[in-house]
Amino acid sequence: QVQxxxxxxxxxxxxxxxxLTCAVxxxxxxxxxxxxxxxxxxxxxxxxxxINHSGSTITYNPSLKSRVTISVDTSKNQFSLKVDSVTAADxxxxxxxxxxxxxxxxxxGTLVTVSS
Amino acid sequence: EIVLTQSPGTLSLSPGERATLSCRxxxxxxxxxxxxxxxxxxxxxxxxxxxxxxxxxxxxxRFSGSASGSDFTLTxxxxxxxxxxxxxxxHYGSSARTFGQGTTVEIK
Numbered sequence: 001q002v003q004x005x006x007x008x009x010x011x012x013x014x015x016x017x018x019x020l021t022c023a024v025x026x027x028x029x030x031x032x033x034x035x036x037x038x039x040x041x042x043x044x045x046x047x048x049x050x051i052n053h054s055g056s057t058i059t060y061n062p063s064l065k066s067r068v069t070i071s072v073d074t075s076k077n078q079f080s081l082k083v084d085s086v087t088a089a090d091x092x093x094x095x096x097x098x099x100x101x102x103x104x105x106x107x108x109g110t111l112v113t114v115s116s
Numbered sequence: 117e118i119v120l121t122q123s124p125g126t127l128s129l130s131p132g133e134r135a136t137l138s139c140r141x142x143x144x145x146x147x148x149x150x151x152x153x154x155x156x157x158x159x160x161x162x163x164x165x166x167x168x169x170x171x172x173x174x175x176x177x178r179f180s181g182s183a184s185g186s187d188f189t190l191t192x193x194x195x196x197x198x199x200x201x202x203x204x205x206x207h208y209g210s211s212a213r214t215f216g217q218g219t220t221v222e223i224k
Contacts, residue, residue, distance in 0.1 A: 044204075044215060044216075044217050044218060045161070045204055045206075045215035045218075046215070047206075047212075047213040047214065047215065059211050061212060061213075062117075062212055095160055095161075097160075100166075101149060101151075101166075101208035101209070101213070102151040102163055102166035102167075102206070102208060103151070103153075103161070103163055103206075104163045104166075104172060106160035106161060106162075107160065108160065109160055
């Protein structure tokens with residue numbers, strides 16, 4: 001059973017960089033792509049992007065692409081999300097997930113609040 | 117970008133009743149790339165159905181999915197108390213994956 005454990009800073013000021021990491025255990029890291037999704041009352045569930053297990057293919061939501069970076073550390077079975085220049089509109093619960101297009105396994109979620 | 121519109125917004129039903137949830141895509145999409153999720157308060161979404169009609173391992177057979185053109189349906193044949201929550205559809209057939217806004221299934 002694949003398990004995802006995520007962590008990162010939960011309170012940011014405007015213009016700072018959001019940084020989250022997700023560790024994968026209990027399954028084959030190479031069997032999935034790995035993605036990030038966020039959820040807010042304003043926009044509902046929003047797919048941010050995903051990366052394949054080797055890091056050779058990365059796909060981003062076009063609306064966020066200019067500010068988002070997803071990377072992978074295959075030696076640790078971890079992947080990460082960075083969002084630059086955050087604003088209040090980036091306040092949301094952020095989830096990591098395994099991906100085969102559909103998303104079978106999810107992390108526990110991290111509430112990220114952007115406030116001055 | 118494909119927009120998914122779910123209806124109704126809220127479904128008020130009693131345990132044992134049948135629930136029918138709709139998800140309509142703004143343009144033609146392949147049924148191979150439509151998923152349904154269940155979310156309960158304070159939890160991450162749970163994948164129920166992928167490829168429009170395939171149940172994930174462990175999902176009870178009272179959950180079923182179907183497709184007709186750009187219209188997708190999730191049916192819960194007989195609601196159990198644990199089935200109440202919010203349901204989302206998701207399209208994953210293009211590089212820009214999108215979710216519907218959700219249907220809340222609440223106890224009447």
